Amino acid sequence: MTLQQNRFIIAFSCLALLLGFVPGYAGGPANRNLASLKTAPIPGPTATELNDVVLDKNAAIALGKAFFWEANFGSDGVTACASCHFGAGADTRTVNETDPGLRRVDANGFPSADSTTFFPGFGPNHRLSLSDFPLHKLSDPNNSGSAVISDNNNIVGSQGVFLFKFNDVVVGAQVEDETSVPDPVFSISDDHGGSLNVRRSTPRQAPSVINAVFNYRNFWDGRAQSTFNGVNPFGTADPNARLLQVDPSAPNGYRTTTFRLSNSSLASQAVGPPGSDVEMSATGRSFLKIGKKMIHVRPLSLQQISPTDSVLASLALVPGAGLKVSYSTMIKAAFQPKWWSSGAVVDASGNFLHRGSPQNTDEYLLIEYNFSMFWGVAIQMYESTLVSDNSRFDQFMAGNRTALTAQEQLGLSAFQGKGGCINCHNGAELTDAAVSNVAAKGVVEQLPGGRWHDVGFHNIGLRPTNDDLGIAAADPSGLASLSVAQLASLGLVQGTPVPPAAPVSVRGAVKTPGLRNVELTAPYFLNGGQATLQQLVDFYSRGGDFPSADVDPSFGRAGFSDTEKAAVVAFLKSLTDERVRNQSAPFDHPSLTIRDGMVNVNGAWREQRIVIPATGAAGGPPLAKFCESLAGGSPQACN
Numbered sequence: 001m002t003l004q005q006n007r008f009i010i011a012f013s014c015l016a017l018l019l020g021f022v023p024g025y026a027g028g029p030a031n032r033n034l035a036s037l038k039t040a041p042i043p044g045p046t047a048t049e050l051n052d053v054v055l056d057k058n059a060a061i062a063l064g065k066a067f068f069w070e071a072n073f074g075s076d077g078v079t080a081c082a083s084c085h086f087g088a089g090a091d092t093r094t095v096n097e098t099d100p101g102l103r104r105v106d107a108n109g110f111p112s113a114d115s116t117t118f119f120p121g122f123g124p125n126h127r128l129s130l131s132d133f134p135l136h137k138l139s140d141p142n143n144s145g146s147a148v149i150s151d152n153n154n155i156v157g158s159q160g161v162f163l164f165k166f167n168d169v170v171v172g173a174q175v176e177d178e179t180s181v182p183d184p185v186f187s188i189s190d191d192h193g194g195s196l197n198v199r200r201s202t203p204r205q206a207p208s209v210i211n212a213v214f215n216y217r218n219f220w221d222g223r224a225q226s227t228f229n230g231v232n233p234f235g236t237a238d239p240n241a242r243l244l245q246v247d248p249s250a251p252n253g254y255r256t257t258t259f260r261l262s263n264s265s266l267a268s269q270a271v272g273p274p275g276s277d278v279e280m281s282a283t284g285r286s287f288l289k290i291g292k293k294m295i296h297v298r299p300l301s302l303q304q305i306s307p308t309d310s311v312l313a314s315l316a317l318v319p320g321a322g323l324k325v326s327y328s329t330m331i332k333a334a335f336q337p338k339w340w341s342s343g344a345v346v347d348a349s350g351n352f353l354h355r356g357s358p359q360n361t362d363e364y365l366l367i368e369y370n371f372s373m374f375w376g377v378a379i380q381m382y383e384s385t386l387v388s389d390n391s392r393f394d395q396f397m398a399g400n401r402t403a404l405t406a407q408e409q410l411g412l413s414a415f416q417g418k419g420g421c422i423n424c425h426n427g428a429e430l431t432d433a434a435v436s437n438v439a440a441k442g443v444v445e446q447l448p449g450g451r452w453h454d455v456g457f458h459n460i461g462l463r464p465t466n467d468d469l470g471i472a473a474a475d476p477s478g479l480a481s482l483s484v485a486q487l488a489s490l491g492l493v494q495g496t497p498v499p500p501a502a503p504v505s506v507r508g509a510v511k512t513p514g515l516r517n518v519e520l521t522a523p524y525f526l527n528g529g530q531a532t533l534q535q536l537v538d539f540y541s542r543g544g545d546f547p548s549a550d551v552d553p554s555f556g557r558a559g560f561s562d563t564e565k566a567a568v569v570a571f572l573k574s575l576t577d578e579r580v581r582n583q584s585a586p587f588d589h590p591s592l593t594i595r596d597g598m599v600n601v602n603g604a605w606r607e608q609r610i611v612i613p614a615t616g617a618a619g620g621p622p623l624a625k626f627c628e629s630l631a632g633g634s635p636q637a638c639n
Helices: 003-018 047-051 057-069 265-270 287-294 327-334 371-383 392-397 406-416 435-441 484-489 533-542 562-573
Strands: 136-138 148-151 164-168 177-180 187-189 195-197 243-246 254-257 344-346 352-355 444-446 452-454 592-601 604-612
Touching (some): 057 327, 327 371, 452 484
Antiparallel strands (some): 136 148, 164 177, 187 195, 243 254, 344 352, 444 452, 592 604
């Protein structure tokens, strides 16, 4: 057993005690009734923990909103977090969004031979059409036994950055010093006998950040841990994650410290994409370098902010672009001085060099060194305000019995009854992956039949298990699995009710998403395989597409009638909060120009751009729907 595994055992043993694990406990079905989201407390760290880090909550929220929408943050100077989460918190672009299935593995768990091969007709820079969906086509989607017309094992993900090698930041510049690298997967013909890189696309669809605060763990595979370590997504599983803290009694006035913030999976998630050479970064860019860059870049300098922005109005440079304050000033207003107030200059390992100003890009002030923590906590503070609790469904559950039509109420009845959807989409949060559910049940539970799994993670037969192992995949921090149940079965976690060598059911299991605003967040599922709510409901009605021993035993064929299908679709539309659709507070935002694939214009390839205008507290135009943006899509065709 490795030292890392020993440390992980200790970490999760403590977690087990905190969550109230009882030896011999088995979970079973949750007794979680649906309710208005207004009844759900907003999860987060304790007041004591937060006060040790945050000086001013409103200032932290403002900083987090600026960070989230900041186009300068990507290595290319144009890619923001919001580039993949601009439409109801999700990504509704239709060009250059396909991935060949890079997470596909063979029977031994190694990358599959075809994981870099696109399905015929698909490929880099592919423009999606309505006829592409669903990716798994049956002769009769109502019949689970119907013939398969075609099966596309690609992913509709989210385009990020071109493949570049990181060299260094250029202080004061938006674009970094980076070297283009030929991309063997995401490239097309340049029409002159050579190849042209296109933006890389993720091997999973981007889930919405709206209401993500309620998730106990984030990312589809749950790798963004509930405890934030200030550095990366892996929480206590990474014993080497360290920050620097001002300490007048220590040599040179600071010391190295571990950082722990509970119920902070959003912060753990936020520090993942910035280092990804698919999503936001040139290969090899560290958060230290990101901090070095961003401290010297004027916030949102390329973007417009509405004078009525619900958070940033007082900081906006109007007329003009961006904010009138620096990120350094915003960090100092938001965070306790012990995380930044020092004249010490250190190297990448936190070793003292001298006092004063850094002399090169390999020397850092504490405010640069701790930037990953500022980034994660601030974005968590902002995303915690993105709660859509005023849909007609929420109004109905709060007592307004006229808020839903008769058809929508029929859909609600089918959702809770015949469909069994409530087995996973339960509670006020409409997901069993919620903090409140894990607090009540524990991190693991025993399924019917005796196998153990992680609460809130299920295999629903969406794809063959080896297309994406989900929570059963190895933890990037070096552990054998992201699944607590599997680690416990292997003897690597103590304090859970899972006996050593106990059978587990975690292969291909992914987090249950919440369903609010689902009308606006297509394409659906982990693989982006369905373009419309009708296709989504068809999938559940027939009981999935790939039955196997890995599929959750609580998942079955709903067998909806056509009338019930239409009613469930109508009910799902009632989950839309009109503030989200109209981009009004708290869902208003700065402007953002996003990329949408390459196009050849008069023999020259150039990127298409979509300009998302800034909205203020009163909102703006309603969000476009994914299906209607597809080639061949229209309101009539999509319905």
